[in-house]
Amino acid sequence: MxxxxxxxxxxxxxxxxxxxxxxxxxxxxxxxxxxxxxxxxxxxxxxxxxxxxxxxxxxxxxxxxxxxxxxxxxxxxxxxxxxxxxxxGELPTTDAPTGDWRADLKAIAHLQRALMLRHPWLPGALAARRTLGPNALAFLERALAALRPTGLGGAAKLEVFAQLTAFVAGHISYEITQAAAARSPDRAAAEARYLTAVATDGHHPELAEALSAPGRSLTPEATFTRFLNRLVDGLGAE
Missing domain, CATH: 1.10.10.60 (Homeodomain-like)
Known part of the structure; x- marks a missing residue:
């Protein structure tokens, strides 16, 4: 600019x-x-x-x-x-890897989430970032060390970290949007009524079945953790 x-x-x-x-x-x-x-x-x-x-x-x-x-x-x-x-620079970089790379990656993602919640502008800024400064490089070094037990090549490790960061940034943008919507009870009630009507119209049986399944914790932390587990537990191949 x-x-x-x-x-x-x-x-x-x-x-x-x-x-x-x-x-x-x-x-x-x-x-x-x-x-x-x-x-x-x-x-x-x-x-x-x-x-x-x-x-x-x-x-x-x-x-x-x-x-x-x-x-x-x-x-x-x-x-x-x-x-x-x-x-x-708020991200800790001195913790040694545990040897359980999936657990370490999940811990890194939770640290990123906390940082982005403290600075809600950060997900959008990351999309425009062109360089890695010293603090970002130090955190990247921690992530690459955590990925050493995977046996992945250098390029694949960088891709995994980029994928993880993109997931966290996208999810936080979603969290922020959902939190803003929740502050409007009329809007939330209208959306619930709409989904109920659609699920019972006979044309969306898969949606009806999904909505009738036992509920899960919908706290932001629990939702993030479920999504993160699906992502990280499926990693490992080049």
Whole structure:
């Protein structure tokens, strides 16, 4: 994106972003840092969503002129990369694998879910992310270590982690949408009445049978765990 948020053609250079020191190198010490700018952007996104994150808004939050931010984050695309890696630092990376790779993968997915629930903008941001910063790389390293007992090749391990992360991000987007719908009891009641009518119209016997089956726990945690178990327990082949 360009400075006004429009898409650019160059994209983010990961080596420049993560391996080159940021900010002015000469003159007096600046009153803020790239870390402070990133933290301010995350706070805005947590409270108001990604659309509220603009260079002007973040500059206001840190008490800086908008032009001075461009030494640290030249555009919103770069700022988004910084934000994703910043919150990825909340993920623990030092736990040693247990040797039970399926259990370890499930634990990793639950950590990702908790992170995305704390930062509901993150699933959408991951879809636009182009690079892996140091915090994301550290968590990837943990996941690859957990997958070592599988005997999978390197490319397959990377695919498994990508598949797991995509599942968690998609499910959290679904969770957030369902939670918003649940806050509207009239809508929920109308949907229930509709499904009941459809299931008893004689044209949807499979649906009628499915809806008549014994109920399961519908808490978000229980639902996520069931879906996750189906995914992870079916992994293992190249």
């Amino acid at each position: 360009t400075r006004d948020g429009a898409s650019g053609t160059g994209g983010v250079d990961p080596q420049q972003l993560w391996l080159v020191p940021s900010g002015p190198r000469r003159g007096r010490k600046p009153a803020f840092s790239r870390a402070a700018i990133t933290a301010a952007a995350v706070a805005v996104a947590d409270a108001e969503g990604l659309d509220a994150v603009t260079m002007r808004r973040v500059a206001s939050e840190v008490g800086a002129g908008v032009m001075s931010l461009y030494s640290y984050a030249p555009d919103k695309e770069t700022l988004l990369e910084l934000m994703v890696d910043h919150v990825s």
